[in-house]
Amino acid sequence: MGKIKLQEREEIPVEYTWDLESMYKNEKEWEKDCEKVKNLSEDIFNYKGKILSSSKVLLEVLKKRDELYRIVSKIFSYGNMKLDEDSRKSKSQILYNKGLGLYVYAQEKTSFIVPEILSAEEDELKGLLKEEGLCLYKQYFDDIFRSKKHVLSTEEETLLAQMGEIADSPENIFSMMSNADIKFPVIKDEEGKDVEITHGNFIPLLESKDRNVRKAAFEGLYTTYNKFNNTFAAMLNGNVKKNIFFGKVRKYPSSLSASLGQNNVAVDVYDNLIKSVHNNLKFMYKYIDIRKKALNVDELHMYDLYTPIVKNIDIEIPYEEGKDIVLKGLEPLGSEYRDIVKKGFKDRWIDVYENRGKRSGGYSGGSYDSKPYILLNYKDTLNDVFTLAHEMGHSLHSYFSRENQPFIYGNYSIFVAEVASTCNEALLMNYLLNNTHEKEKKLYLLNHYMEQFRTTLYRQTMFAEFEKIIYEEVEKGGSLTGEYLNKTYKELNEKYYGPGIVVDDLIANEWERIPHFYYNFYVFQYATGFSAAIYLSQMILKEGKSGVDRYLRFLKSGSSDYPINVLKNAGVDMTTEEPVNNALALFGKLVDEIDELI
Known part of the structure; x- marks a missing residue:
């Protein structure tokens, strides 16, 4: 298809579009499921106050709730993807909004289940779990009771839930200000x-x-x-105070522990990440020196960090060729994995090309009972090939989880969400580096890879450290003024990028445009996920079949155990500094390699 003018949806050949008809043949089928959701939601609500009356009733409720969310997630997923095909179509907007409304309705009607389970004594519940069928829910109940001390009374929980829209205000105001009102x-x-x-x-x-x-x-x-420095400072200050409030009322020792507690991740994991990166800043400093030399500038500035250090490389890779390259790159993962990738190509998991009204970017979607769909906007670049490998990693993780786990464990934790996708990218990069012999192309690939390390491992860790500092400042009674935030952020840039770059004063304002600072200690997971993926990709390349078997076991685990344990079983222990140190050691080798070539 090559580079062509932007087409209407109907002009794209069907083989380059995803097959949503396998979810619902028509809208009538979709509407039938909508009716099922309403009826099932009402049916479940009738169990309110009774679910602990017997093990039989408890199992009934949990099975019905699983069925409800299987259906409603499929409904919502379909509406969401139809909207993403062409957001201009009012019919798709209606499907999306109705699906979202049904999801909220299902949540309202089932909101009593967890509080009722928590009203039981743990020993009483363990007695019920001995009954046939309920043992499936052991991990689910463990997770609920782990958080019991942080769950408040029904009245207090209701009050907190009613604060939801108010609590979202700082992020919503930030979004409107940054995306709608500011003009550059x-x-x-x-x-x-x-x-x-x-x-x-x-x-x-x-x-x-x-x-x-x-x-x-x-x-x-x-x-x-x-x-708008003071305005953005007030927004961020409000968001930080909100999260501190929720952490305190739920009896967590800090906001950080409250956030990490949701996935049963120890605060040490966060601290170890920052410590490891601090201990390996020398590699970043050397990369900065190489960048300065390659760009041939007297002074390297912050606005020189993104431009490629290799010029005039134009690698055009049509989609069909891109698919072949991805398959070759993923060869170390073995036939079981690659056969599923081929199935994805053949069975129209992927919406390939851009069309008018289509959502930008790329993602992996779908539901437990559908194909693990992929949205792309493929434009024949090397980046697009990496995006294909990346999203296929997400989709294969979803595929193996759903095929091997019951619905309740068919998803994976956000803590491991970027591991499979980044592992695919690392294997693809290894293949390309080993099969590229032209100096300029090799330099281009090395630069691409090193930028992933800089932006994902170093920069996201810098973001994570910034979050930690500002929360600790407010927790000890301080306030987040624009002046304080600018000073803190600039000093971190100076620490992370070192003496070889001019840290321009204006970079102090970068925190103002980062939406992730409203996501409550989210960004560190990009860096830990990247480190785990690098570790696993090296294990696969080094060990062969035994490494692949452990990796596939990880992909098939879903959320059947806590994310730290799921990764441990695959061979990577994120409670230690080793995975991050290992990834940074690889970055050091890449820096040395590019230094020799330039």
């Missing part, structure tokens, strides 16, 4: 044409070969944010 200046692009800076084109502008374009984009964006 117009600058000149490489061809001297006027271009308005937007969130979408900011990084591409920083990747420009023209240094004047990079500098203008950098200064244009952050000068604008700086004008």
Whole structure:
């Protein structure tokens, strides 16, 4: 298909679109399931106050709840993907909104289940679990009782739930301010044409070969944010205080432990990540020196970090060729894995090309009872090949989890969500590096790989450290002023990037545009997931079949155990510093390799 003008949905050949008809042949089938959800929700609600009356009743309720969420997740997933095909279609908007409404309705009607289970004594519940059928729910009950001391009375929980919309205010205000109200200046692009800076084109502008374009984009964006410094500080301060409040009322020792407690992850994992990166900053400093040398500049500035250090490499890879490259890259994972990838290509899991109205970016979706669909906007670039491998990693993780686990454990924790996708990327990169002999192309690939380390492992850890510092500041009675946040953020940039770069004053405002600072200690998981993936990819390449078998066991585990344990069973222990140190040691080798080539 190559590079063509943007088409309407109907113009895309059917073989390059995903097969949503295998979910629902028509809207009538979808509506039938909607009716089922309403009826089943009402049926379950009738058990309120009775679910602990016997093991038989408890099992009935849990089975019906599983059935309800199997159906409603399929309904919502279908509506969501139909909307993503073309967001302009009012019919798809209706499907999405109705599906979302049904999801909320199901949650309301089943909200009594966990509090009622928690009202029982643990010994009483263990007695019920001995009954046939209920043993399936052992991990589920363990997880509930683990959090029992952090669950409040029914009245208090109701009050907290009613605060939901108010609690979301800081993030919603940030989103409106950053995405809707702020307007960035117009600058000149490489061809001297006027271009308005937007969130979408900011990084591409920083990747420009023209240094004047990079500098203008950098200064244009952050000068604008700086004008609203106190407003963004007030938003972030409000969000931090909100999370501290919820952590305190739920009797956690800190906001960090409250956030990590949801996945049963120890605070040590967070602290070890920061410690390991601090101990390996020398590799980043050397990479910065190489970047300065490669770009041939007297001073390296913050706006020079994204532009490729290898010029004039234009690698065009049509989709069919991209599929073959991905399959070759994933060869170390063995035939069982690769056969499922081929199945995904053949059975139309993937919506390949952009069309008018289609959602941007890429993701892996679907539900327990559907194909693990993939949305792409493939444009024949090397990045698109990596995106295909990445999303296929997510989809294979979903496929193996759903095929091998009952519905209740058919999903995987957010803590491990990026492991399979990044492992695929690492294996693909290993294949490409081993099969590329042209110096310029090899440099391009090494630069691409090292940028993943910089942006995912180093930068996300810097974000994680920033979060930790600002929460601790508020927890000890401090306040997050614009001046304090700017100073803290700039000092971290100086620590992480070292003496070889001019840390421009305006970078102090970067925290203002990062939405993840409203996600409550979320970003560290990008860095831990990346480290685990690098560790597992090396294990697969080194050990062969035994490594692959352990890895497949991880993919098939879903959420049948806590994420730290699931990873341990695969051979990587995230409670130690080893996985992060191992990933950073690989980064050090890549730095040495690119240094020799430049």
